[in-house]
Amino acid sequence: MHVIHSIAEMRNWANLEKMAGKKVGFVPTMGYLHKGHLELMRFAREHCDVLVASIFVNPTQFGPGEDYGSYPRDLERDMELAGWAKVDCLFLPEPGDIYPASYRTFVEVEGLSTGLCGDFRPDHFRGVATVVAKLFNIVAPDEAFFGEKDYQQLVVIRKMAEDLNMPVKVTGFPTVREADGLAMSSRNTYLSEDEHLEALAIHRALQRVRDLVGEGERESAKVLAAIQETLAESPSLVSEYIAIVDAATLQPVARVVGKVLVALAVRIGKARLIDNVVVEA
Amino acid sequence: MHVIHSIAEMRNWANLEKMAGKKVGFVPTMGYLHKGHLELMRFAREHCDVLVASIFVNPTQFGPGEDYGSYPRDLERDMELAGWAKVDCLFLPEPGDIYPASYRTFVEVEGLSTGLCGDFRPDHFRGVATVVAKLFNIVAPDEAFFGEKDYQQLVVIRKMAEDLNMPVKVTGFPTVREADGLAMSSRNTYLSEDEHLEALAIHRALQRVRDLVGEGERESAKVLAAIQETLAESPSLVSEYIAIVDAATLQPVARVVGKVLVALAVRIGKARLIDNVVVEA
Numbered sequence: 001m002h003v004i005h006s007i008a009e010m011r012n013w014a015n016l017e018k019m020a021g022k023k024v025g026f027v028p029t030m031g032y033l034h035k036g037h038l039e040l041m042r043f044a045r046e047h048c049d050v051l052v053a054s055i056f057v058n059p060t061q062f063g064p065g066e067d068y069g070s071y072p073r074d075l076e077r078d079m080e081l082a083g084w085a086k087v088d089c090l091f092l093p094e095p096g097d098i099y100p101a102s103y104r105t106f107v108e109v110e111g112l113s114t115g116l117c118g119d120f121r122p123d124h125f126r127g128v129a130t131v132v133a134k135l136f137n138i139v140a141p142d143e144a145f146f147g148e149k150d151y152q153q154l155v156v157i158r159k160m161a162e163d164l165n166m167p168v169k170v171t172g173f174p175t176v177r178e179a180d181g182l183a184m185s186s187r188n189t190y191l192s193e194d195e196h197l198e199a200l201a202i203h204r205a206l207q208r209v210r211d212l213v214g215e216g217e218r219e220s221a222k223v224l225a226a227i228q229e230t231l232a233e234s235p236s237l238v239s240e241y242i243a244i245v246d247a248a249t250l251q252p253v254a255r256v257v258g259k260v261l262v263a264l265a266v267r268i269g270k271a272r273l274i275d276n277v278v279v280e281a
Numbered sequence: 282m283h284v285i286h287s288i289a290e291m292r293n294w295a296n297l298e299k300m301a302g303k304k305v306g307f308v309p310t311m312g313y314l315h316k317g318h319l320e321l322m323r324f325a326r327e328h329c330d331v332l333v334a335s336i337f338v339n340p341t342q343f344g345p346g347e348d349y350g351s352y353p354r355d356l357e358r359d360m361e362l363a364g365w366a367k368v369d370c371l372f373l374p375e376p377g378d379i380y381p382a383s384y385r386t387f388v389e390v391e392g393l394s395t396g397l398c399g400d401f402r403p404d405h406f407r408g409v410a411t412v413v414a415k416l417f418n419i420v421a422p423d424e425a426f427f428g429e430k431d432y433q434q435l436v437v438i439r440k441m442a443e444d445l446n447m448p449v450k451v452t453g454f455p456t457v458r459e460a461d462g463l464a465m466s467s468r469n470t471y472l473s474e475d476e477h478l479e480a481l482a483i484h485r486a487l488q489r490v491r492d493l494v495g496e497g498e499r500e501s502a503k504v505l506a507a508i509q510e511t512l513a514e515s516p517s518l519v520s521e522y523i524a525i526v527d528a529a530t531l532q533p534v535a536r537v538v539g540k541v542l543v544a545l546a547v548r549i550g551k552a553r554l555i556d557n558v559v560v561e562a
Contacts, residue, residue, distance in 0.1 A: 007446060104391045105410075105444035111385050129386075130445075137446040163386035164411075165288060165418040 001082060002089040007098075007138055010091045014052060014139050022049035026141030026168075028132060031055035032072040033081045036147055036176035036184030041085035043173055044145040052139050053082055054091040056098065060106075061127030072189050091139065098134060107133045109156045109163070115250055116152050116243050116263055117274065125156045132157050136168055144168055149175040149183050151261055151276045155250060175275070177203065183275045190271035198234035199268055205230035206277040209262045213279045218255045220244040223262065231266065240265040240272070247278055256281045282363060283370040288379075288419055291372045295333060295420050303330035307422030307449075309413060312336035313353040314362045317428055317457035317465030322366035324454055325426040333420050334363055335372040337379065341387075342408030353470050372420065379415060388414045390437045390444070396531055397433050397524050397544055398555065406437045413438050414445070422449050430456040430464050432542055432557045436531060456556070458484065464556045471552035479515035480549055486511035487558040490543050494560045499536045501525040504543065512547065521546040521553070528559050537562045 004010045014024055025048030027041050033055075045051045055078055062068035075092070082090050106126050112118075113125035136144065144161075146154045151172075158170040176184045181203030182196065191199060205227040212223055227242050245252050247259040256279060263276035285291045295305055306329030308322050314336075326332045336359055343349035356373070363371050387407050393399075394406035417425065425442075427435045432453075439451040457465045462484030463477065472480060486508040493504055508523050526533050528540040537560060544557035 011446075011448065103444055104393065105441050106389050106391065107386065107445075108389060109386045134444075134446045137448065140448070160386050163384055163415075164388075165292075165415045167292065167418065167421070 001079075001087055003079065004089060004091050005094060007093060010052075010089075010093070011138050011140070013089055014141070017050050018140065018142075023143070024048060024139065024141045025051045026135070026139050026144040027051065027053045027087075028135050028144070028146075029053060029055055030057045030071065030186065031078050032074055032186035032189070033078045034176075034184045034186060034188075036149065038081060038085045039176050040145055040147055040173045041082070041087055044143070044171075045086045047145075047171070048143060050088040051086065052089045052091055052141065053085075053087045054093070054135055054139070056091075056093055056095075056131065056135075058127060058131040059095065059099065060130055061121075061124050063121050063123060066121070067187075072186055091135075093138075098131065106130045107160060107164070109160050112152070112156050112159055112250055115245070115252075116241060117265060118152065120240050120265065125153065128153055129156055129160045133160065133164070133166075136161070136166055141168055143171055145171050145173055147175060148172045148278075149185065149275065151247075151263060151278070152250060155248070181207075183273070185273065187271050187273065190269065192269060195236060195269045195271070198236045199266075199271075199273060201231050201234040201237060202264065202266060202273065202275045204233075205264070206262065206275060209277055210279060213256050213281055218257065218281065220252075220254050220256060223256060227262070227264065231264075234268075236268050238267045240267060282360075282368055284360065284373065285370060286373050286375060288374060291333075291370075291374070292419050292421070294370055295422070298331050299421065299423075304424070305329060305420065305422045306332045307416070307420050307425040308332065308334045308368075309416050309425070309427075310334060310336055311338045311352065311467065312359050313355055313467040313470070314359045315465045315467060315469075317430065319362060319366045320457045321426055321428055321454045322363070322368055325424075325452075326367045328426075328452070329424060331369040332367065333370045333372055333422065334366075334368045335374070335416055335420070337372075337374055337376075337412065337416075339408060339412040340376060340380065341411055342402075342405050344402050344404060347402070348468075353467055372416075374419075379412065387411045388441060388445070390441050393433070393437050393440055393531055396533075397522060397526070398546060399433065401521050401546065406434065409434055410437055410441045414441065414447075417442070417447055417449055424450040424452055426452050426454055428456060429453045429559075430466065430556065432528075432544055432559070433531060436529070462488075464554070466554065468552050468554065471550065473550060476517060476550045476552070479517045480547075480552075480554060482512050482515040482518060483545065483547060483554065483556045485514075486545070487543065487556060490558055491560060494537055494562055499538065499562060501533075501535050501537060504537060508543070508545065512545075515549075517549050519548045521548060
């Protein structure tokens with residue numbers, strides 16, 4: 001596995017692969033890799049000729065008071081895991097190279113960056129869109145892969161790539177879960193064992209959504225009530241939002257018709273956890 | 282000369298040229314080509330193997346009440362002139378393809394998009410940066426060329442390309458003038474003969490700036506007073522701004538030291554005219 005720190009070297013490496021006719025896949029991450037990342041990487045690796053992954057804890061997507069400083073990092077372990085996942089090239093840019101002191105350009109996907117997480121993390125998706133635009137321009141991938149756990153992020157990035165005519169296909173990959181149902185996340189490391197157990201109510205709530213919709217329930221209000229009821233089984237969970245929205249526009253829907261995203265964010269202890277399910281009715 | 286309307290076809294054409302090892306140059310325009318465009322194109326053509334030019338009157342860079350609807354258009358004449366200027370491929374995208382109904386992504390270069398023209402045209406440079414980002418992603422040029430008459434635009438685009446790691450070199454080209462000194466502009470067509478004569482005070486004022494600085498004047502206030510005095514010779518000219526700024530940061534400077542941009546915008550009749558001079562002291 002090649003390990004590259006310099007932007008120019010990364011661009012050059014990817015260019016050479018493309019000139020050799022290789023299809024370049026790309027998985028951008030913030031590191032502290034877990035099984036979700038690794039399955040995503042293995043999937044990506046099967047869909048391209050060479051796979052680039054990046055690790056960069058992106059400061060512009062963290063708000064004031066958020067966990068940028070304390071976000072978990074373990075580069076040595078990440079490098080071992082990326083190699084195991086058959087990553088061909090690991091890109092580890094320096095913060096000062098990505099955002100030099102004179103940096104001032106931002107990409108904003110209007111409408112999709114507000115609502116859901118955007119209402120609680122005002123500049124988050126602007127930071128995500130900006131860093132992904134930069135990474136796309138450096139790596140020039142043919143296809144880029146993102147986990148569906150961060151569903152709003154996937155929708156924002158797909159829309160950005162489409163709107164700005166970026167020559168890259170954006171592909172989502174289903175959320176990977178622990179055996180007990182908790183969605184894999186680098187931030188799960190913030191949970192105590194008790195909190196972890198309480199957090200399982202999230203997956204139970206989303207499974208109940210799937211069951212209810214499967215049985216024919218179409219009223220968003222009733223689906224919402226069922227989620228709230230299930231989350232209430234875990235007294236330490238404080239829900240930030242529970243949303244039932246069109247999966248493409250992320251606009252709230254009163255009835256579960258077409259492709260609908262049911263997404264939520266909760267706080268528990270030091271952690272903020274998000275999860276979702278997409279249902280089609 | 283190839284004439285291409287479709288985004289996919291344009292991308293494909295440029296890709297094939299690049300794969301054949303050709304250096305692709307690019308001159309984006311809003312059409313109604315004049316000698317300024319043509320000299321810029323001929324310069325660009327000498328610095329690349331194949332030259333793409335685009336004509337697209339970009340709605341997102343016009344404010345409400347500005348001249349988007351009445352902006353001069355003459356496609357037949359433009360095609361003839363582009364051919365004469367040795368453009369290899371003329372890209373004429375459709376507004377509905379560039380901005381479909383669901384469009385919502387914008388690129389903003391903060392700091393450089395305010396001040397000067399940005400204070401009078403609030404979303405102008407956001408629209409410019411966005412459409413140029415899109416065109417860069419479609420044409421994938423190795424080098425793109427912009428006139429220095431729109432100096433703030435050049436600075437914004439160069440910064441955007443640098444900040445977003447776009448693999449393109451952004452090159453400025455000196456303002457082309459009529460024999461009488463008026464900077465070439467598609468909007469000069471709005472001027473009556475009398476207004477054209479009055480507008481010559483702009484060039485006289487900027488020549489006086491060059492002379493004053495050449496003679497050792499360093500006080501921005503004195504340079505500004507000289508410009509105002511010269512513009513006052515033309516009673517129909519209403520100045521929007523006169524600015525003396527650092528040529529890279531576009532921040533006002535009290536003294537003319539280093540590379541300094543002296544820029545102004547005036548209104549005369551139906552026209553809004555801009556011009557500038559860069560002095561080094």
